[in-house]
Amino acid sequence: MIKVNGTEQDGAGKTVSELLLSENYLPERVAVEINEQILPKAEYSHTYLHDGDKIEIVSFVGGG
Amino acid sequence: MRYPTKQEMYAALEERHGKQLQEKFSQASVAICGLGGLGSNVAIHLVRAGVGKLFLLDFDQVDITNLNRQQYFPDQLGEYKTDALKHTLSRIAPYCQIMTKCVKLNEQNIPELLAEFPIICEAFDKPEQKAMLVNTVLEKLPETFLIASSGMAGLDTPNTIRTRKITPKFYLCGDEENGIESGIGLISARVAVCAAHQATTILRIISGENSA
Numbered sequence: 001m002i003k004v005n006g007t008e009q010d011g012a013g014k015t016v017s018e019l020l021l022s023e024n025y026l027p028e029r030v031a032v033e034i035n036e037q038i039l040p041k042a043e044y045s046h047t048y049l050h051d052g053d054k055i056e057i058v059s060f061v062g063g064g
Numbered sequence: 065m066r067y068p069t070k071q072e073m074y075a076a077l078e079e080r081h082g083k084q085l086q087e088k089f090s091q092a093s094v095a096i097c098g099l100g101g102l103g104s105n106v107a108i109h110l111v112r113a114g115v116g117k118l119f120l121l122d123f124d125q126v127d128i129t130n131l132n133r134q135q136y137f138p139d140q141l142g143e144y145k146t147d148a149l150k151h152t153l154s155r156i157a158p159y160c161q162i163m164t165k166c167v168k169l170n171e172q173n174i175p176e177l178l179a180e181f182p183i184i185c186e187a188f189d190k191p192e193q194k195a196m197l198v199n200t201v202l203e204k205l206p207e208t209f210l211i212a213s214s215g216m217a218g219l220d221t222p223n224t225i226r227t228r229k230i231t232p233k234f235y236l237c238g239d240e241e242n243g244i245e246s247g248i249g250l251i252s253a254r255v256a257v258c259a260a261h262q263a264t265t266i267l268r269i270i271s272g273e274n275s276a
Contacts, residue, residue, distance in 0.1 A: 029191040031198045036231045038202035056230055058198070061243025063217040063250050064102045064189035 003054045012051045016044040020057070031058045070159040077114040085271055086114055092270040093117035095181035097169055097197055099124075099145040101250055102213055103187030104135035105259035106266070107149060111157035113267055118153070118160065119181060120146050123168040133252035169197060175204040183269060185262055186212035191243065202234060211265050215239040216258035218248035225254070227261045229274075237261035 002011040004019070011019055016039060020027055032039045033056040039047060049055065068076075078086045092115050096103045099122035107118060122145045126136045140148040146164035153162055165177060174197065178184055184201055188194045194212060201210045215238035216225060224239040238258050244250060268274045 026191075029195050031195055031202065033202075033231060038199065038206075040203055041199060058212075058214070058230060058236060059240070060191040060194040060198075060212075060214045061217070061241065061245060062189060062191050063215070063242075063244045063255070064098055064100050064187055064194075064213060 001051060002049050005055070005057055011049050012053075014049050016047045016049065016055075019049065019055070020044065023057070025057060025059055029060050031060075032056070033058075067158075073157075073159060074114070081114070088270050088272070089114045089267070090116040092183070093119070093181055094183045094185060094266055095119040095121065095178050096185045096187055097121050097178075098187035098189065098193075099134075099149050100130065100187065100189050101133040101252065101255035102216075102259045102262065103185065104145070104149055105256050106185055106187060106263045107153055108135055108156065109260065109263035110266065111153045111160045111162075113263075114157070114160075115267075115270070116161060117163070119163045119165070119178075120149055121165045121167060121169060121177070122146055123166055133250055133255050169193075171196065171200050174200045178208070179205060181208065183209045183211070183266055185266060186210065187259075187262070189244075198234075206233070209233050209235075209266075209269050211235045211237065211262050211269075213238045213258055213262060215242045216255050217242045217244050217246065217250050219251055219254065222254055222257045225257045225261060227265050235265050237265065 001008045035054050096107050124145050126140045126143050126148050136148050144166050146166045150162050150164050186197050198212050220242055227237045229235050
């Protein structure tokens with residue numbers, strides 16, 4: 001199990017890109033932290049998630 | 065009326081905020097990226113508190129469609145926002161040091177322009193630009209406090225706008241849902257709630273009271 005924005009779910013073995021796609025996030029509008037470390041965008045496609053990982057997906061909407 | 069001196073204005077702030085807190089505010093420096101509804105309001109809150117140094121960054125000019133929520137005046141239409149806001153801030157807090165840069169920020173220029181600022185406020189409007197700034201600061205300037213924003217459009221209750229401490233140096237203000245994409249545009253009052261969250265968070269960080 002992994003924890004995404006505080007909620008436990010299956011997802012170990014997926015890449016971050018796959019996780020974003022399955023959760024309907026747009027990669028160019030998010031910042032992703034794994035275990036409190038920012039993940040550079042270039043690493044989304046080849047970073048695999050492991051049991052116990054805590055993932056925080058911060059998604060931005062327009063307006064300011 | 066006699067114009068107040070720097071010492072008189074500082075003494076008045078000290079009387080309101082206390083000597084210790086005012087010393088921290090006056091020694092602080094903050095960079096504000098984007099001078100729209102969020103950034104213009106955040107800047108006004110910070111100079112009113114007596115923050116010593118601000119760096120204002122934006123590439124845009126004041127447009128008539130900005131006047132519903134941004135802190136500009138009709139007689140400033142067409143001026144660069146950096147110049148217009150600096151002028152307004154200098155009327156509120158004439159002794160605050162205000163630096164400006166009329167520039168569009170990107171992955172390359174963010175580290176060099178912002179490296180010396182311990183606190184950065186993200187106040188852009190486009191989601192891709194927000195994400196770009198946040199990703200760049202978190203990757204390239206990991207020692208910097210970052211206060212970002214997402215979700216303040218429309219007229220939902222203001223109570224859903226909150227501040228979330230995502231990591232020890234990264235805070236996010238907003239309802240994280242209501243974007244301009246969803247229909248109703250940006251209403252000054254609700255944008256100001258989000259800006260006030262950002263400004264309060266910045267002042268809490270400066271004060272050292274940012275444990276939660």
